[in-house]
Amino acid sequence: MSDPTYSIGELCAEFDVTPRTLRFYEQRELLTPIRDGQRRIFTQRDRARLKLILRGKRFGFSLESIRQWLNLYDLGDGGVTQMTTWVENAKTQMGALRDQRDELEDAMAELQVLIDETEAELSRRAAKRAAE
Amino acid sequence: MSDPTYSIGELCAEFDVTPRTLRFYEQRELLTPIRDGQRRIFTQRDRARLKLILRGKRFGFSLESIRQWLNLYDLGDGGVTQMTTWVENAKTQMGALRDQRDELEDAMAELQVLIDETEAELSRRAAKRAAE
DNA sequence: TATTACGTTGACGTAAACGTCAAGATCACT
């Protein structure tokens, strides 16, 4: 049996997006479904790419940068020169992800301090009220 | 000496944003500069809020959700009920940040695997070439 | 055969987050 394929509706249901969205991604060359007559047939590759697209979006990346990023994924083969370039780009991307994660953890730490302080104040007030 | 204040140009230079941006944030009630005649005077509070705004943006939050988030920050005082509500909201936000961080780390791990594989392939090819 | 479900291509609309003039005020110099 060959690789499973998906209609536009199936992929939409699975990832909770609208057909408009998938057609838009195709127009922007993020997805490249094949055709059965007029109808789009999405392959495993499209499905995998869609996953990456949606994750990229959650990280706040633009579709255009996600597109470049996907192309970067694709060039896993190619010559030594291409692979070397790929690794460089990938490491740059890793740095960006690391920075974002660090910033996130800073924000989490700050927020935790505020939560702790507020909860401490709350228990002080509770103790005071109990003492009366 | 009292708290330092900033002109719109000063804050723009410091945070690398345009005046239009700060006026826009004021209109959306994310900043509340006071006035010297017509001119805006930004206080320490505005500066602190701007920092949070820009960080929120880097995390992909909308200005509207950042606004609510800032107001949430402000209500560090207020009654016990308000504080309790605040803590609940803050914990929800913490969960969201945690999820995002976890997703980021998953992505980083995946990417690292690809990098490692590609580098391994590169060194295999280098060894092969050296053997000839 | 008619309906229903699912799909197609335009084409125009929209919300967010600013950018980009235009026209004028205010202030420091010269």
Add this chain to the structure above:
DNA sequence: AGTGATCTTGACGTTTACGTCAACGTAATA
């Protein structure tokens, strides 16, 4: 009094990422 720097308030323009019709095709089903 003139020049330049910095600021002001409109008001319209722009990009991104889709939403929302409209009008149509095709395929299974009642």
